[in-house]
Amino acid sequence: MSDISSTLQQQVLQAFANKTPLNIRAGGSKAFLGHRAEGEAIDLSGHTGIIEYDPRELVLTARSGTRLSDIEAVLAGAGQMLAFEPPHFGEGATLGGTIASGLSGPRRPYSGSARDFVLGCKLLNGRGEIASFGGQVMKNVAGYDVSRLLTGAHGTLGVLLAISLKVLPKPASSQTISHPCSEVDAIAYMSRLLCKPYPVDGACFDGERCHIRISGSEQAVRETRTRIPGDVLPDADSFWEGLREQQLPFFKRQGTLYRVMVKPATRPLAIEGSWLLDWGGAQRWLYSPEDIDTLRHKVAQAGGHVTAFRGADKKIFQPLSAPMLTLHQRLKAGFDPANIFNRNRLYAGL
């Protein structure tokens, strides 16, 4: 447990003075995601420790270099969890990288995303100033919601020093029910579940079977079990972990892994390739021989967007419209006027 914020601040002040780019890193588990950022490393892995955690308040505050696994272990000790079920993508995963990349796991459509659970943060901005936004309470509308803006900004707006998160009790019980079906039927079924008052917290179609995870009190799971068709999936935890960490056999393919985001009930898209549907159909993983521009065009017609998640080195994120890009550039300049942080990682010139 150590606070190295003054060392980090010195490095940023110097980079600001010299206008030299900085590449924010800690565990390196998400280095694959996004374009290669320029600049010398600013290393957060020594900035660690849980600063405050009171299970009764449902709030945890930790320094950004704290390992995600350490945080999850402490929460589990109190019967609690990070309800957005963040992927680690490696042992070194830290809280800062998790929030900066804004990634959420299979529970996301049912309990919320990483940004939904962010309550506040301490930021080191591009002028080397330390500022706090949000707080450690659930309801807070004082000032703009900067801590959620920083979630998923891939470090382009500043260095996250500490983050406060809402945490939740772990469900007392959980079961996964699966049944074989077609992709069309799986999409329709997962969509129908959105109108059912069942404690569903995971829904996936793996190409052959539809898996529905139900979690809650013992009674809730027992009662819902009878309402969902199919058989109990043995060793369900390792299935969902494999899905979250992209370790299932599906993810062992060669080539670029695309993340296709559409409305959950969107019918199967006419795109050649191998599909796996998570988030009840709202997040679809794809390996496809088609080029990224064609993919984006087809997905846009269904109102969606595409990220080249793994295995690409350019055109990774869905392009922004001209007015949106201008707005992003103005915001970036407001946080990082010398453009030193994670330059070009998200979009060229940002």
Add this chain to the structure above:
Amino acid sequence: MKQRRKTNPELLGALRSFLPAESVLDDIEDVRPFECDGLSVYKQLPMLVVLPETVEQVQRIMRLCYTRKIPVVARGAGTGLSGGALPLEDGVLLSLAKFKRIIDIDVDNAMATVQPGVRNLAISEAAAPHGLYYAPDPSSQIACTIGGNVAENSGGVHCLKYGLTVHNILMLKVITMEGELLTIGSETLDSPGYDLLALMTGSEGMLGVIVEVTVKLLARPERAQVVLAAFDDIELAGEAVGAIIAAGIIPAGLEMMDKLAISAAEDFAHAGYPRDAQAILLCELDGTDAEVSEYIMAVRNLLTAGGATEVRTATDEAERQLFWKGRKSAFPAVGRISPDYYCMDGTIPRRQLSRVLKQISAWSAEYGLPVANVFHAGDGNLHPLILFNGNKAGELARTEEFGRRILQLCVEVGGTITGEHGVGMEKIDQMCVQFKPVELAQFHAIKAAFDPAGLLNPGKAVPTLHRCAEFGAMQVHHGQLPHPELERF
């Protein structure tokens, strides 16, 4: 009090060239209904009021104002409680009241697209035939509109479990001050680039004018049940809240009221509240049938073990509604027992509840102003209602001073000056207490990215550093000025 008001015949003519006569209000009696929002201690007549009904009309209005450097204040139903929709003497008041169409209920994807002037409750009513509803339920939900809910990031009594507005919307269509239409967020669960949806939510009309909102709908729980518990010590009630959460139960709603609030609500709603209690807790559990039964038993046991003098479960849906009616009508109920009341909206870490309530009680005696406390106990959002008489000389000023001290105390114990009502005009000076100059400067940079000319709702939500310096000079703390680096005036 005679209010000053400016006129601008040239702008009036330009607006009337494309808006029907009844959509551009200029006559003093026509604009008077817009002089304040739900916080009526602040009043200002606008220069003129426009009521467009199409997105194109909004764009044209914004462009006209932008080129003439005329400020614009957007307004929904006007139920806001922080003066966020207070008009400007030299500004246009843009009412979204005519945008009241529900555009689409998309059952397959559990979402609804609506215009900003649609009432909060109307969304749930339209979704009900499909077993769906819109979760955030501010107490004003029969009147307040979704556009205002987004602008203020409204909460309600169910947000511990179901979140605030920011957790329940997917996409916005927004007109910038320059008249440009932006789509923020998307119909999918996230969107490329920065999370501007979070930034827009709760931005109090400072960044853009919302002209369309896509919200997430949830399946109506199979069953909801409410438990009422009475305590003869408010501290025990606070402890019981912590015990329920520590047991791994997240109630759909968890509300606390103190003795004065109980008595006022009971007189008003006849909800069957125990008048002799020092505090009551309302704990709502929802979910599947068996799940609710299991949690009700657990919660009853926890409340009894926690020293409740009485634990009552609503016997049917009518009684459940009645229990809630008392709580939801607490504000108007207090309005009946006092000529005026002033509603505060701080949030604190729950463990600080007892300290904060004791201090409020001490100040109540010091100022001679009674306080009724209504508390979203699950998420630490405290609403002390200060009772006063605005016709007594100096009483409003003393009330405001008392209120300021409560909000500063909330910040001191690790909380915030506003949980759900927004900063608006009301808490602009308290922003100087909660935020350092570097943070306020960051807020101004965000504002400038969206609205470089500073014409959208200027003067609200985020104070200038000079304003904070002046405020600080009045509130010298421990002999030190909060912003010694700033020039004083």
